[in-house]
Amino acid sequence: MDNPTVTPIRDPLSFTASPELDVVAGSDILVVDAGQAGASDVSDDWLDQLADGLSEHGWMSLDVRDRLGPVLLEALRDEVAILDRTDAMKTAGIGRGSDLVRDRAVRRDRIAWLQGITPPQAELFRFLDAIRCGLNQRLFLGLKRFETHYATYHPGDFYKRHLDSFRGRASRVVSLVLYLNEGWAPEDGGALQVFNRDNENEVCGMIVPEAGRMALFLSEEIPHEVLPANRTRYSLACWFRQDEVPLPL
Numbered sequence: 387m388d389n390p391t392v393t394p395i396r397d398p399l400s401f402t403a404s405p406e407l408d409v410v411a412g413s414d415i416l417v418v419d420a421g422q423a424g425a426s427d428v429s430d431d432w433l434d435q436l437a438d439g440l441s442e443h444g445w446m447s448l449d450v451r452d453r454l455g456p457v458l459l460e461a462l463r464d465e466v467a468i469l470d471r472t473d474a475m476k477t478a479g480i481g482r483g484s485d486l487v488r489d490r491a492v493r494r495d496r497i498a499w500l501q502g503i504t505p506p507q508a509e510l511f512r513f514l515d516a517i518r519c520g521l522n523q524r525l526f527l528g529l530k531r532f533e534t535h536y537a538t539y540h541p542g543d544f545y546k547r548h549l550d551s552f553r554g555r556a557s558r559v560v561s562l563v564l565y566l567n568e569g570w571a572p573e574d575g576g577a578l579q580v581f582n583r584d585n586e587n588e589v590c591g592m593i594v595p596e597a598g599r600m601a602l603f604l605s606e607e608i609p610h611e612v613l614p615a616n617r618t619r620y621s622l623a624c625w626f627r628q629d630e631v632p633l634p635l
């Protein structure tokens with residue numbers, strides 16, 4: 387592991403994939419768990435898998451449909467769809483002073499920050515906080531808090547290759563993206579392309595933004611890019627942070 391902030395407590399090489407695992411890490415495609423998980427179900431085993439995947443590969447793609455439940459996913463999708471019809475969704479910038487022309491060349495999504503106040507958001511926040519605590523216990527990341535926003539990409543919108551945080555800034559450490567789109571087809575575009583952390587020109591994963599799919603990766607290490615969407619794309623991005631008060635990215 388070349389990131390000094392990530393210190394696995396177990397040898398990550400001892401990670402073995404079980405057939406029930408609903409995790410895809412790197413190029414290993416594993417079977418989706420269609421088990422009995424209830425709403426926002428976060429088990430120790432599942433948190434072990436997240437920690438192992440992050441320490442071994444730096445990123446992973448998971449199916450959390452059964453963990454969050456279809457009702458919560460639909461409620462979150464309804465919220466962002468409603469916000470998208472108002473002026474609540476704001477043009478997103480890239481965090482180095484405002485320059486609309488430059489920013490629009492890099493990203494075209496619109497965002498609205500979540501406060502955790504509505505019932506679906508409160509339930510989502512419990513899920514995210516369980517992940518925060520679980521990763522801290524296993525990887526000693528010292529994640530103090532998380533921030534999360536909805537994002538909409540309208541047809542033609544994209545987000546060029548980027549990192550979510552600058553190395554050593556200890557702000558955003560782990561990124562999580564949850565997708566909210568039912569029936570997303572390959573021709574709808576909008577995949578999240580993940581690049582090799584040691585060679586940013588090598589694509590090592592494509593994540594289709596289907597409802598219930600979740601991406602998890604190290605914010606400072608994993609270059610990624612949202613390909614142009616051909617249909618309105620709803621998602622929710624979250625960053626687990628080491629700083630207690632907001633610092634610039």
Ligand SMILES: O=C(O)CCC(=O)C(=O)O
Nearest residue numbers: 545550563578612621623
């Ligand atoms: O929506 C996605 O797939 C990723 C979004 C992203 O990279 C970001 O908001 O930083």
Ligand SMILES: [Fe+2]
Nearest residue numbers: 548549550610
């Ligand atoms: Fe990103």
